[in-house]
Amino acid sequence: MGRDSSTQTPSREVQNLQERLRAISYVTRRFAEETTDYARLLDTVAETLGDTLRDSCMVFLLDDPPETVTAVAMHAPDAHVLEQFRESFRDRKIPLSAQPAFQRIVTTGEPILAPRLSATETSPERARWQEKLGLHSALLVPLRVQGRSLGILSLARFRPESPPFDEQDQELAQNLADHAALAMENARLFAAAERARAAVHRSEESRRQFIEASPIARYVISANDLRVMEVNAAALALYGYSRDEFLRLSLNDLRHPDDRQRLMAALDAAGDDHTAGLAKHRRKDGSVLYVEGGSQLASYHGEPARFVVVTDQTKRVRAEQERDQTAERLQSTLDSMKEGYTIMDRELRYVYVNRAGAEQTHLTREELLGRTPLELYPGFEDTPIHLALQAALDTGQPQRVENRFVHSDGETGFFELYIQPVPEGLVVLSVDQTDQRRAENRRDSLEEQLRQAQKMEAVGRLAGGIAHDFNNVLSVILGYGEDILATLKEGDPIREDLQEIHAAATRAAELTRQLLMFSRQQVFEPKVVSLNDVLTGMERMLRRVLGEHLELITSFAPELGRIRADRGHLEQVVLNLVVNARDAMPNGGRLTIETCNVSLDEAFTQNHLGSSPGEYVFLGVTDTGLGMDAATRTRIFEPFFTTKELGKGTGLGLSTVLGIVQQSGGGIWVYSEEGHGTTFKVYLPRVDAELDVRPSVRPTADLLGSETVLLVEDEPGVREVARRVLERAGYQVLVVESPLEALLVGDTYPAEIQLLVTDVVMPKLSGADLAARLLEKRPSIKVLYMSGYTDRGIVSSGVLDGSVPFLQKPFTSEQLARKVRQVLDDAH
Structure with missing residues (x-):
């Protein structure tokens, strides 16, 4: 009779529920009891479902490969049905392709519920089979775990009185199928673990036997704490321990203290990989043992361990160390x-x-x-x-x-x-031999510089002596010439000739002045000046000197230091260098003038004779002209040496530059190659002082005076010219020709003498000594020196550096009058 829930009594529903719960409880208990034999588990599932649902149940499992299924459990309350099951399905692989319903369940994992089967919905053969057995309802549920299909649980209704399968039956069948699938998976994993444990046991036993039988030292250490777990006889002999002693050690005990840190680093770096290399160990007696070998991570007695194999390399390492030490000694010897x-x-x-x-x-x-x-x-x-x-x-x-x-x-x-x-x-x-050659070259260079300096000094002394004599003569010519010119009227026929004589004497005086500059016997008046200011003031004039065919580039350091120099002489240096550069660039070119602060060290001064370490202001003048060869470079500062055509140069330009620079405490060097231009480098000492203010020029009308002047000059012509100029200016002049006469006048003259005008170089007593003796008796007397050149006496008196009033011969009438007035008006 069919089952209708609307007519079923509540007690029947409760009874069905209780039966289902008992079935689930029974199967779950059996699953817990059976851990490996999942065939018996599946028999239990088939039998329990068949009894609970009062009809047939079969379990099919997927084969490998999963293209077929095989019946592994079957249950039917009717013997003829069970016999038909065995006849149709036992020991047969049923292709999924021949069972569309099975294929669908395996593929989708969804159950199939067919409450009432119809002969028209299946194949003729299947329809006859259903009719023969009386199959009228079917339920198929998947056996799945973690999304993977394991098989199919198939339930069938053959008895006419059995109701068709419903959703409650499907729920029960799926519940038991899920439990069965999970139990199967657990059984599979348990079996795999058992097999693995058995394999490990066999492997560990093999390893233990291999370790013990090996003639090579072997031992096993724990991967967790490095304690020794096993050791063979070869290792005991190598290290000198008994078996019990060795098994109480760890790898740290075997390693030499010097090598333990490297051991831990190597193990950390290896991780699960093998290790290999040379290690420093210790024997029981403390002696050093060098071993080479490695370790492999594996399991030993269920614990992660490292299987270690080592060979004694002590002799080899000692030999290598000896060889290395010998090589090091040899290397050290060779490197020394x-x-x-x-x-x-x-x-x-x-x-x-x-x-x-x-x-x-x-x-x-x-x-x-x-x-x-x-x-x-x-x-x-x-x-x-x-x-x-x-x-x-x-x-x-x-x-x-x-x-x-x-x-x-x-x-x-x-x-x-x-x-x-x-x-x-x-x-x-x-x-x-580089340093030796450089020293030789430096010595040769310094010797050449010394020879050149000595030659220039000799030439300078000669030039200074000649200039002195010429200056006396020129002083007379210029003085008398000016007197005669003053008496001649404009248009007088001899006035023009006299003017030419005066001009020629002036040019000669300029030549002697340049000779004195070269010989450093020209008195200069140093002031604290800015080289940048001097150059800036000259720039327009320098561009005119160069002409349009030459380019002038200036590069002046903004924070340039100050120097102590005669501004006029400094301008002469710049002008002479610029003219020299202009003449070296007849076809055009570029002239660069630059300034900067520099520090000269010992290395520089060792290679540049006459220089001293310290702080300097640098002046560089560079042209892109013809350049010079080595022979020319060695002579360019000689007076009267010139490479210009006859009549186009006196040869005193660069010699004057040298004299001025050296007299200012500096140095000058030239760098030049033929075809590559020339650079003159001037170094002037830097000073830390405020700039001096340039004095204003006194008008000619203010040059007169009435003071008493004692004139001492041993050259008659110069003495007479000086007397006439001073008397015309209103001064009372006491004229003597020797220092002894001057001392006598100083002792006997009853009135005050305001000024002594004296030549520097005189017989028996110098001008400086004369001034010193007069100052003892007449402390208020002022002194003005005159000379055609300077000697060591007035150098030591401070004339050359401008601290003592001095008038350079030859001089004009105005120059003498101006200088006398200046000295008399000076408050010092």
Whole structure:
């Protein structure tokens, strides 16, 4: 009779629910009891479902590969149905392709509920089978775990009185199927674990037997705490422990303290990988043991462990250490040599280079080794060194060569090489003579500078003496010339001739002035000035001097220091250098004038005779002209030396520059090559003082006076000219020709004498000594020196640096009158 829920009594529903719960409880309990035999589990599922639902149940599992299924459990309350099941399904692989419903469940994982089967919905063969057995309802649910299909649970109604399957039946079947699938998975995992444990046990036993039987030292350590877990006889013999002692150790006990930190680092770096290498261990007696080997991570007695194998390498390591120590001593000895020691193979490849050898090449050993000089130095094949190396290889004979070599960084070196052939190639001993050559060149340069300085000093003394005599003569010519010109009227026929005589004397006076500048006997009036200010004031004039075909570039340092120099003389230096540069650029070019602050060190002064370390102001004058050869450069500062055509230069321009610069405490050097222009570098001492203010020029009308002047001059012509000029200016003049007469006048003259005007160089008593003796008796008397040149006496008195009033011969009437008035009006 069919089952209708609307007519079923509540007690029947409760009874069905209780039966389902008992079925679930029973199956769950069986699952807990059975952990590996999932065939019995599935029999239980089939039997429980069949009994609970009072009809047939079969379990099919997917085969491998999953293209077929096989019946593994079946239950039917009717014997003829069960027999038909066995006949149709036992020991048969049923293709999923022949069972669309099975294929669908495996693919989708969704159950199929067919409450009432119809013969028209299946194949004729299947319809006959259903009719024969009386199959009228079916329920198929999947066996799945973690989204993976394991098989199918198939339930069927054959009894006519059995109701069709409903959703409650499907829920019960799916519940038991899910439990069965989970139990199957657990059973599979448990079986796999058991197999793994058995394999591990067999493996560990094999390993233990292998370790014990091995003639090589082997032991097992825990991967967790490094304690020893197993050891063989070979390891006991190697380390000197008994078995019980060894098993109480850890790897840290075996390792030498010096090597423990490296051990831990190696194990941390290895992780789960194997380790290998050389290690420093200790025997039981404390002696050092060097072992080589490795370890492999595996399981031992269920614990992660490392299987260690080691071999004794102590003798080898000791031999290597001895060899290394010998090599180090040899390396240290070779590196302590001042000479370069190089070994090359027969292809001239660097095989060994000591420290000095590498330093000589200006390269590192790493850059040298394995390479040839041909690779490192382009053009090396054309050098004498290469020819000597090749000759040593070809002839087998030692070679010696001296060579000037240009390094890759552009620096030049000088070397003496001794090349010795050996079977493997060449041994080269290289002696670096660069410093020696530089010292020789510096010595030669300084000797040449000294010879030049001595020659210039001699020329300067000669020029100064000549200038002195000429200045006396020129003073007379200029003085009398001015007197006569003053008496001649405009248009007088001899006035023009006299003016030419006066002009010629003035030009001659300029020449003597330049000679005195060169000989550093020209008195100058130093003031604290700014070189930038001087150059800025001259710039317009310099551009006119250069002309339009030359470009002038200026570069003045903004914070330029101050210098102490005669402004007029400084302008003379700049002008002479600019004119010299202009004449060196007849076809146009560029002139650069620059200034900056510089510090000169000992290295500079060692190579530049006459210079001193310190702070300087630099003046650079660079042209792009013709340049000079070495012979010309050595003579350019000589007076009257010129490369210009006859009549186009006196040859005093650069000699004057030299004299002014040296008299200002500085130095000048020239750098020039033919075709590459010229640079003059001037260095003037920097001073820390305020700028001096330039004094205003007194008008000519204010040059008169009425004071008493004592005039001392041993040259009659000069004495007479000076007397006439001073008397015309209103002064009372006491004229004497010798210092002794002057002392007598100083003792006997009853009135005050305001000014002593005296020549510097006189017989028996110098002007400076005369002034000193007069000042003892007449402290208020003022002094004005005159001279055609200066000697050491007035140098020491301060005349040359401008601290003592001085008038340079030859002088004009106005110059004498102006200087006398200036000295008398000076409050000091």
